[in-house]
Amino acid sequence: MSLPHLSLENAQARMLALLEPLPMERVAVEAALGRYLAEPLTAARTQPPADLSAMDGYAVAGQGPWRLKGESRCGEPFAGAIHGGECVRISTGAVLPEGADRVLIQEDADVSGDTVIHTEDPPVGKHIRRKGFEFSPGHTLLDAGTRIGPAHVALIRSAGHAEVAVQARPTLAIFDSGDELNSDPTACGVHEIPASNGAMLAALAGALPCDIHQSDPLPDRLDDIVAALEAHRGADLMVLTGGASVGDHDLAKPALDAVGAQLDFWKVAMKPGKPLMVARRGKQLILGLPGNPVSAFVTGFLFMLPALRKLLGARDCLPQTIHLPLATDCPAGGPRREFMRGSLAEGVVPAPQQDSSALLTLARSNVLIDRPAHGDEAKAGTSVPCLLLEIP
Ligand SMILES: Nc1nc2c(c(=O)[nH]1)N[C@H]1C(S)=C(S)[C@@H](COP(=O)(O)OP(=O)(O)OC[C@H]3O[C@@H](n4cnc5c(N)ncnc54)[C@H](O)[C@@H]3O)O[C@H]1N2
Numbered sequence: 001m002s003l004p005h006l007s008l009e010n011a012q013a014r015m016l017a018l019l020e021p022l023p024m025e026r027v028a029v030e031a032a033l034g035r036y037l038a039e040p041l042t043a044a045r046t047q048p049p050a051d052l053s054a055m056d057g058y059a060v061a062g063q064g065p066w067r068l069k070g071e072s073r074c075g076e077p078f079a080g081a082i083h084g085g086e087c088v089r090i091s092t093g094a095v096l097p098e099g100a101d102r103v104l105i106q107e108d109a110d111v112s113g114d115t116v117i118h119t120e121d122p123p124v125g126k127h128i129r130r131k132g133f134e135f136s137p138g139h140t141l142l143d144a145g146t147r148i149g150p151a152h153v154a155l156i157r158s159a160g161h162a163e164v165a166v167q168a169r170p171t172l173a174i175f176d177s178g179d180e181l182n183s184d185p186t187a188c189g190v191h192e193i194p195a196s197n198g199a200m201l202a203a204l205a206g207a208l209p210c211d212i213h214q215s216d217p218l219p220d221r222l223d224d225i226v227a228a229l230e231a232h233r234g235a236d237l238m239v240l241t242g243g244a245s246v247g248d249h250d251l252a253k254p255a256l257d258a259v260g261a262q263l264d265f266w267k268v269a270m271k272p273g274k275p276l277m278v279a280r281r282g283k284q285l286i287l288g289l290p291g292n293p294v295s296a297f298v299t300g301f302l303f304m305l306p307a308l309r310k311l312l313g314a315r316d317c318l319p320q321t322i323h324l325p326l327a328t329d330c331p332a333g334g335p336r337r338e339f340m341r342g343s344l345a346e347g348v349v350p351a352p353q354q355d356s357s358a359l360l361t362l363a364r365s366n367v368l369i370d371r372p373a374h375g376d377e378a379k380a381g382t383s384v385p386c387l388l389l390e391i392p
Pocket residue numbers: 176177178180181193194195196197198241242243244245246247250272273274275289290291292293295356357
């Protein structure tokens with residue numbers, strides 16, 4: 001079958017359109033790290049809940065000197081109000097007593113007995129965190145599709161929620177395939193190599209919340225590949241690596257046909273990663289990634305992770321492009337848009353080896369430089385679009 005090579009944007013959009021976010025569930029906030037909000041997050045309380053002191057010192061009213069009337073501590077406010085010429089000892093985060101108009105930090109206070117005088121007089125309102133300055137009940141704090149990071153965990157609890165609505169964790173089955181692959185890297189014969197793509201893709205996917213099934217490499221036998229595809233019909237996403245090209249032993253396409261999967265597209269105008277295959281079987285998405293290790297990584301980064309993000313309900317499924325200056329010259333591009341490995345120092349240095357089998361330069365790289373098809377040579381100092389290889 002000869003299908004046109006899709007542009008990367010077109011291929012990503014087509015793949016994402018095949019997927020729906022998974023059903024919603026409610027989980028404890030602490031268990032939601034790395035997941036995406038299924039609903040906008042609304043405040044259920046007022047923060048701060050009262051006017052609070054931002055410093056340790058004295059809450060004062062009117063002009064000094066002030067007479068010390070008591071103390072307001074965190075969790076134990078001063079009972080009552082103060083009037084002009086009075087103050088209370090106060091801690092950071094404690095409730096400001098009624099009548100206090102500013103906080104004198106203790107470094108600027110001279111205390112003798114129950115009299116407090118200032119060396120610096122703060123203006124009215126100083127060092128007070130006003131009630132509700134962050135949020136009040138009903139305020140929308142975060143949009144649906146926001147990824148929950150450590151700060152979000154704290155914010156959601158602070159907003160008065162013990163649980164949060166997220167999409168269910170996707171299930172993912174990953175398979176290496178090829179007769180040359182040995183699952184034991186310490187026991188490879190001369191005609192063998194260690195299976196490494198599956199482990200790499202599982203590590204890549206593992207940065208997102210998902211449940212991963214990974215097993216020994218499949219041989220280049222149609223029956224075995226079909227059996228593996230059948231055994232994991234229930235997975236939300238299946239990723240097969242190897243056998244995506246056109247050789248006699250490239251069985252990804254025949255295996256997809258045999259299990260009744262509908263091929264949506266095959267081949268994307270990009271390097272590495274051209275023979276990427278995207279198919280659907282019912283609600284399941286199947287990705288056939290090329291076997292060359294760097295091609296598997298780049299397509300995993302540009303397709304598998306976005307697919308997982310879509311299932312997880314992310315607002316932004318695709319990796320963000322940033323522009324960085326080149327530290328050295330970058331050669332002219334070939335006929336395919338190319339993602340070149342590079343490292344970020346004072347500017348981006350393209351890796352000297354760009355062969356799609358070369359894992360060493362991938363492991364030493366932390367960016368992919370996005371080079372246009374037929375692009376001219378880019379000189380050092382030119383700003384180029386890059387993807388940071390930070391996961392995810
Ligand atoms: N006549 C053509 N040949 C090739 C074309 C083409 O258009 N016409 N495309 C080339 C491109 S581009 C790529 S990319 C590769 C993709 O090939 P496959 O997906 O069929 O991958 P394999 O042939 O199975 O393996 C390629 C290479 O990668 C090694 N490999 C495979 N799986 C793993 C694994 N799990 N762990 C580690 N290494 C793996 C395998 O040993 C091969 O060396 O096709 C080109 N050919």
